[in-house]
Amino acid sequence: MPQKQIGNAVFDIDADGFMTNVSQWTRDVAVALAKEEGIAELTAAHWKVIEYMQKEFKENGAAPTVRKINKSGVISTKELYEIFPGGPAKKAARIAGLPKPVGCV
């Protein structure tokens, strides 16, 4: 399995650069992954989403969809697209150290 190093942290990733072991995740890793996704700084709103996604993953074994994040009341879909431009569900999952969301066919 490929690995990636950021600073002193070494962690496992898949072919698309998603972490495969959330226990290797740290806030510093998140900051570095966010930069790779074009997000210069993680604000309080970003952290709120990241924490929600990790909690969902812990409970259900899968990253939540945009619809579920919106329904949770953590953030509106509009704001989610503003702070994670591009594909927010994928980007936020990657920064939160979660496996790549399973796309449906």
Place this chain on the structure above:
Amino acid sequence: MMKKLLILGAGTGGTIMANHFSRRLDKSEWSVTVIDRDDAHYYQPGFLFIPFGFTTIEKITRKKSKFLPKGVKFIISEVERIDAAGSAVILADGRKITYDFLIIATGAKIVPSETPGMLDGWRDSIFDFYTADGAVALAEKLKDFKGGTVAVHITETPIKCPVAPLEFTFFADHCLGERKMRDRAEIVFVTPLSAAFTKPVAAEKLGALLEERSIRTVTDFAVERIDAAARKLISFDNREVRFDLLVTVPVNMGDELIERSDMGDELRFVPTDLHTLRSKRHENVFVIGDATDLPSSKAGSVAHFQSELLAENVLRAMKKEPLAAEFDGHSNCFIETGARKAILIDFNYDVEPLPGRFPFPVIGPMPLLKPSRLNHLGKLAFRWIYWNMLLKGRKIPFIPAKMSMAGKKFPEQPQP
């Protein structure tokens, strides 16, 4: 005491299960009851053929009751809710029907009200072809089409028959060409996905087909709202797609009953075990077809492949044996590409659609992932197979419930 198996929904999945159990259960021990809100069974793959006048609604509609076996009790009623804790369902008139085992086969449907503005232009400049009346209304609209921009649009995934919007796009290109109107029409394919299809090998093939037909593709488009007066789709990241005629696939959700029963996820789909098809929350509840939250396609072929394995598992659960049969996500579908040709794809949870031959290596006779006349004839023949074999729960010759790698080839240059 007679034990009771209850099936909610007499569409593809529910009908197949009723037929399986009427053959496999001891009738002195078990009764089978099916509940649905109406008696109209549509051959849903036929909806695609209505807007262009290739078929009519009458030709693809039969009675649900006609396909349920003798000895099965059929109740036509709305269901108020499922009381899973009490192993009972409550009908609209308050009647309570208890069960020992429940199979949920309530399907999925379009919910246009989920997208702000969509209903403002509904059946005026905005149409669907996922319902009987929608497909018929669109056929009328297309008769008078004088040119302009046709946007074919997917609102959000998952949707039933994920390839149908592409097929509609290919048909539109072909039919406008036959009517000598293609140069007066622009066709745009708008999708929330990053490509024409979810899986890379098929996405590349299908994307190339769109391109060679001069169909513009707009990807990663998550629609926030529709401005029906200005005829514009507007995305969450503030992009706009203008249209004269919008053919949309609205958000697909499970039945309201699932939400009323507090048994669904955010799209009202029932959390279901990937392989055993048992409800994740209730031991005596199983789920089939579009009603599940599984990452397999929402398609009739999937319900068919699930049915055999599901019947096996329900029979084991009835005997208090551990579940064994494992569904692998097998899906198989024909994709119409216009000009009386079609592509065939066959895949599962782990193996994406690949090129090759089907069902046998080399001799096929059907080519995979490549437009062919034979695949088109296969799709047309499927309507007969659906009514006469598939709904009755019979095996389709040479096509097993679990996907086979025979005849499939990985492309020479692996995709990233």
